[in-house]
Amino acid sequence: MIVAKQKPIEEIIEETKGYKKILIAGCNECVTVCEAGGKREVAVLASALRMYFMNQGKDVKIDEVTLERQCDHEYLEEIRNTIDQYDAVISLACGVGVQFLAEKYMQMPILPGVDTCFMGVTEERGVWTERCQGCGQCILARTGGICPVSRCAKRLLNGPCGGSTKGNCEINKDLVCGWQLIIDRLKELDRLEDYEKLAPIKDWSTERAGGPRKVIREDVQL
Amino acid sequence: MRLQYPSNIKIVSIPCTGKVDLIHLLSSFEKGADGVYVLGCLERECRYEKGNLRARKRVEQAQKILESIGIGGERVQMYNLSSSEAPRFVRFANEMTEKIKEMGPNPIKIAMQKKAA
Amino acid sequence: MKTKTPSKLEKFLAAGHLAVTSECGPPRGSDAATITKKAEMIRDYVDAINITDNQTSVTRLSSLASCIHLKLMGVEPTLQMVTRDRNRIALQSDILGAASFDIHNILCLSGDHQQFGDCPQGQNVFDLDSMQLIQTVKLMRDEGKFLGGDEIKRPPQMFIGAAANPFADPFEIRVPRLAKKIAAGVEFIQTQCIYNLDKFELWMKLVRDRGLHEKVYILAGVTPFKTAGMAKYMKNRVPGMDVPDEVVERMSGVPKEKQAEEGINICVETIQRLKECEGVKGFHIMAIEWEEKVPEIVERSGLYPRPRPEADS
Structure with missing residues (x-):
């Protein structure tokens, strides 16, 4: 799988400053397995950002979606009719997904929510190691x-x-x-x-x- | 033993603390809880082997997130006790209540109230 | 043995003399005098001087430029070349550059990982490894060709060397690894610093069992300890280094002001013992930032005066 790790929340906050309607898009493949960008991580990040902006007195709408994959056209098409409601998307997919999403929706700022690391294996729960370049x-x-x-x-x-x-x-x-x-x-x-x-x-x-x-x-x- | 514990505590029972997910902890704060603590069985005495250890890890994750978004990591805690330790249950309840009183209300709650007003 | 290059070092070894080489580390600045002064100190005591190539991944004056300085003062240099920092274009280009100054010895290395140096965040190249660099020099020299297949006008004439570490793990492939380097075309070997003589002699025995000592000139590497602290550091911190406890104890067993002398004693004793080891064709003395002690080590080891290679040819 492609192994990624979550970006520090402070960094995501910094990148999303100024946006009012944000969609957090997870991916059901590799990043779900390595616990960096699946449905659960989407929910956690969304909750954390909602609380952060609320605490700052800012009215920011944060929605969640998790696509089957972000590296295939058909799944990215699923958000075609809803994406215009947002002014930025945070993708928790690997760098591949982030870019494919950006290619598809030219007008939409797409921000990475994870750092993509390598192709590797789950050596044990919470430990991933590289195998292929x-x-x-x-x-x-x-x-x-x-x-x-x-x-x-x-x-x-x-x-x-x-x-x-x-x-x-x-x-x-x-x-x-x-x-x-x-x-x-x-x-x-x-x-x-x-x-x-x-x-x-x-x-x-x-x-x-x-x-x-x-x-x-x-x-x-x- | 009719022991008293602070009435501000709302108990949510679950079959094992291993059931507690990170999102449950965060959602509680998002909905306005001032503090959350997870009471698990004694470590190494989990019926499901690692339920309470998983819970502790999730509490630590929540602490980190709450700290970085300015809510305060100390608002969420993990305690362990066995089911027969009622006085200990009361001690943790008092301890947690004291800690939260010291920290004051959840700023999210205040922000929500401000927004509603 | 017949010689293949104008290298004095090769000529010398072919004539059956015990060779003595040493090394100088270039400065972390552009003052050529740093290198020429060191070379001046030891030139009459050694047959060739290696110039290290950004050793331990610390940025320094280039090995090639330093070798040219030696060449200009009439000292025979050995160009150390690591594959860490340059791809196959740059490596071949620098080989030609060295050849244009008639530098006739090269030591092919992969190089320490950049993590140990002053630029741990830098890229590493490793387009080739040390064995492949050996093959590259051999191809350029013997077939007069670039890796790309084109012909080289005035090919380099270099005596090809490499390092061998008898002490790294796993031990069982240490001799096969030497065989592999020989198959790649290496002609002389300078070993890692030897402190564990028993293990080195065992390695040499296994080398002889396969007849490899007749296919390559092996120069035994030695480094004198300046202090007991240095011995401990080499033992504990330098990867692939084997310093037995008794050597560390011997260094710490003498008062501080006598430790340098004890370090030289150990070094001289090592050379004397290994002179008797069949297959050892010379010594490579790496006196790290202590070049002034090389003459004393050479003299006390009975390797001085150096014979003149010209007299044999």
């Missing part, structure tokens, strides 16, 4: 199913570096060394000899470095 050319088959691009602080393809200590990364002793994990897994798979295969220089053009990316599937296009 979407480099566009997966090498997991060669690294024992563990990604050195997302899990090594230096993204070394031929790691580990000399800073790997007792299974942990040199930048933080609470951070697992991705290459230690790769080596452990290669051993489990009885494939440790693969370690000595030199990973070739990577083509980063399919990654962020190659500019905004696009996937086209002509076979499914209508």
Whole structure:
């Protein structure tokens, strides 16, 4: 999932100053699972903002809606007939949703309510960790199913570096060394000899470095 | 034991404090409550294992939010006791009432009254 | 062994001498005298001087510029190059820049993470890793080609080095990792500072078991402790460093004013013991901001005077 975290309420207050009618729009997908922007977080933020503005003696209308997704046209269309009642929307979706909403409703200020962090997993309740950086050319088959691009602080393809200590990364002793994990897994798979295969220089053009990316599937296009 | 506790307290009973959601706490203040406290079973004695611990986390979340929007985080509290501890129940009720009296009324309530007037 | 480059260091090692290299850290300013003074102090005692590349991610005068200063004073430099700060275009470009000044030694490193330096909020590049940088230099030198495939006019002639840390974890891939660097094309190795001699000797044995000591020149890295505090710091704070308790105790066991001398003693004893270790072809003395002690260490270790490579060729 895409993992996000709630923005501090003070920051949201600062960004919404001056608006009189605000819609808070949640998303039922990733941000619901990581407890940053689902229906519950929408309700809490709405309640907090209502109280804040009331306490300031300001008359601000705050409404709530949670869409199935904010990254598909059809769900964003659901608010087409009501969005004009507002003078700003706070989207609690990831950065993808915030932008798609903004693209669709050109005249409406769209404000982000979360900080989008990474693609990752729920390691345990309240702990999410990164697994993928979407480099566009997966090498997991060669690294024992563990990604050195997302899990090594230096993204070394031929790691580990000399800073790997007792299974942990040199930048933080609470951070697992991705290459230690790769080596452990290669051993489990009885494939440790693969370690000595030199990973070739990577083509980063399919990654962020190659500019905004696009996937086209002509076979499914209508 | 016919113990007295302050009459300003309105009790909402729930099957387990684990049922208390953050939005319930905030809504109470939005509707004008001066203070809210959650009374849970003793820690490590939850019938549902972690109900009262979840409640405590939510109370802490509410404290943080109330503090940052200028209502006062201290207005919401978590207490733990067992069902046989009536004197303790009274002590918490008095303690909470004292705390809220010190803090004064919920500013939201005042703002609402001003608006209505 | 036959030499592939005009590097004096390579010539020297090929002739079977125990090599001595050292390193100088460039200043955090633009005064070239800082580097030339350090080099002047040690030039007669070492065969080549490494110039570190923004070590520990702290911004300094560039390694390439410092190497040029050494070259101009007739001292043989080893250009340290980390992949942290530059992409493949900049790395190749700087390699050519160095080659244009006939800098003949390069040490290919990935570099410390920027978190340890003065710009923890900066980006890191790591377009290539150290092994891939080794391959890049080799491609440029031996095939006269850029990574993009085009031909290089007057390719660089560089003796290719890299670091090896026998002490980092996991230990079991420390020798395979060296094998990997050799497969990538590395020709000499300067190791991490050695304090745990038993572990280093075990690593060397495993290196010999695979015959790797005959495929690469291994220079054992040493760093003298100035104080007991430094020993403790290196033990506890520097990632990938193995300082046994008895070494720390030995440093703290002598009065403060004698600690520097004790640090030099430990360093000299390390060199003397490792001279006997089969496969060790020389020493890399990293006297961090203590370059003036290099001559004493070299002399007391019986490595002075340095033979003249010209005499052998």
